[in-house]
Amino acid sequence: xxxxxxxxxxxxxxxxKEEMKQQLITFTLMIVFTxxxxxxxxxxxxxxxxxxxxxxxxVVQVIFQLYYFMHMKNKDHEMPAFMFYGGLTVATIxxxxxxxxxxx
Amino acid sequence: xxxxxxxxxxxxxxxxxxxxxxxxxxxxxxxxxGGETVLFASLFGTYLALKxxxxxxxxxxxxxxxxxxxxxxxxxxxxxxxSVYAMxxxxxxxxxxxxxxxxxxVLLGIGFLSFEIYEFTNYITNxxxxxxxxAFGSAFYTLVGFHGGHVTxxxxxxxxxxxxxxxRGLNLYNAPKFYIASLYWHFIDVVWVFIFTVVYLMGKxx
Numbered sequence: 001x002x003x004x005x006x007x008x009x010x011x012x013x014x015x016x017k018e019e020m021k022q023q024l025i026t027f028t029l030m031i032v033f034t035x036x037x038x039x040x041x042x043x044x045x046x047x048x049x050x051x052x053x054x055x056x057x058x059v060v061q062v063i064f065q066l067y068y069f070m071h072m073k074n075k076d077h078e079m080p081a082f083m084f085y086g087g088l089t090v091a092t093i094x095x096x097x098x099x100x101x102x103x104x
Numbered sequence: 105x106x107x108x109x110x111x112x113x114x115x116x117x118x119x120x121x122x123x124x125x126x127x128x129x130x131x132x133x134x135x136x137x138g139g140e141t142v143l144f145a146s147l148f149g150t151y152l153a154l155k156x157x158x159x160x161x162x163x164x165x166x167x168x169x170x171x172x173x174x175x176x177x178x179x180x181x182x183x184x185x186x187s188v189y190a191m192x193x194x195x196x197x198x199x200x201x202x203x204x205x206x207x208x209x210v211l212l213g214i215g216f217l218s219f220e221i222y223e224f225t226n227y228i229t230n231x232x233x234x235x236x237x238x239a240f241g242s243a244f245y246t247l248v249g250f251h252g253g254h255v256t257x258x259x260x261x262x263x264x265x266x267x268x269x270x271x272r273g274l275n276l277y278n279a280p281k282f283y284i285a286s287l288y289w290h291f292i293d294v295v296w297v298f299i300f301t302v303v304y305l306m307g308k309x310x
Contacts, residue, residue, distance in 0.1 A: 012117045013196060020192050027185045034181065034300075038174050041305045050309055058301040062294050069188055070290045076121070080134035087138025091145030098149030 026068040033057045110276045115197040120283035122276050129280045137291055144295050147250055148302060151243040155307070159238035164307030167231050169223075173304045176219045177296065180255075183212035184293040187286045194282055199274040202282065206266055209289065213259045220252050244303070251299055254292050261285050 037057050040050050067073040072081055116122040121130055155164060190205035224245070227233040235245045262285050269278045 009114070015117075016192055016195050020188075023185070023188050023192075027181075027188075030181060031178075034174075034177055037301065037305055038170060038177075041308050042170060047309050051306060054301050054305055054309075058297050061297050065184065065290055065294050065297070069184055069293075070287055079131055083131070083134040083138045084141070085138075087141035091141045094142060094145045095149040095152070098146070098153050102153040 023068050026064045030061050030064055033061050112276065115274070116276075117195065119194065119197070119274070119276055119279035121280070123280070126276065126280035126283075129284055133284045133287060137287070140291065144247075144250070144298075147243075147247040148298065151247045151303065154239040154243040157239035159240075161237035161241060162231055162233045164240070164244075164303075165310050167227060167233055168304050168307055170304065170308060172219060172223055173300055176216050176223075177300050179212050179216040179219070180293050180296050183209045183216070184290055186212060187289045191283060191286050194274060194279060197274060202274065203266055203270070206262055206282075210259055210262055210266075213255055213262075213289075217252065217255050217259070220248070220255075224249075248299060248303065251292070251295050254295070258285070258289050258292055261288065 037054055040053065066084070071077060072084070110123075119126075121127050186205050186209045190202045190209060193199075193201035193205060233241055235242055265278070265281055265285055269281075272278060274282075
């Protein structure tokens with residue numbers, strides 16, 4: 001029994017370490033994305049494609065944050081994902097509405 | 105519940121979701137984050153709509169300093185990683201190291217907040233850019249200030265948890281509390297990613 005529980009905690013430790021490794025890779029990528037975003041603006045690249053690339057970088061970085069740092073990739077996160085995407089849907093509609101009434 | 109229920113001899117793999125209370129907190133907190141997303145979306149929408157209304161005051165591309173924003177971004181992003189470390193040690197049932205990394209997170213958060221206060225003071229005293237200067241000013245201070253308020257609240261939350269539980273050690277009663285505070289801290293960084301992109305970088309591009 002004792003050895004059994006030890007091996008399971010060993011297994012969990014290994015699993016935690018594995019997850020930590022993924023999170024470190026995520027962090028490195030997020031730093032790289034931030035550097036790209038800032039340098040594109042500092043070196044004054046063409047506005048026409050800087051803005052869409054900036055937005056894409058931000059979205060990817062947030063996806064990393066949500067799925068890896070906040071564990072949304074894990075199995076027991078169906079309801080949290082539902083809650084969050086519910087909020088995100090209303091958020092999108094809100095920004096869309098405010099943009100349309102301003103610039104249409 | 106008996107003391108043994110909350111302080112088991114062997115901690116479960118996910119101490120933050122081992123009790124019903126922990127599960128409820130976890131779910132309700134994600135529901136709250138969905139609501140927070142809507143709150144910040146309306147502030148972002150307002151900012152985008154009023155961004156050009158400078159009323160003769162300074163415009164976005166004139167006042168923003170990217171060096172400062174870059175340092176702030178790095179501080180907050182790193183603090184997100186240190187709170188990941190804290191949760192890693194929580195799952196390995198290492199209370200001391202969890203407290204240590206939460207402490208580092210708090211220090212980085214305080215650094216971020218100090219730079220933000222410096223930034224606002226600089227705008228108000230040297231650039232003549234206040235909440236009342238223009239619609240752009242109102243929208244800017246509301247959006248960025250709201251985020252700063254979240255940082256302040258998050259810092260107080262984590263510090264309170266650290267002090268309140270310092271002598272208790274980790275158990276199934278406080279593990280969900282620590283976990284949820286760290287989720288909140290990550291969410292603050294999520295919002296900041298959009299602030300530095302939409303407000304500062306896109307403001308500089310024009």
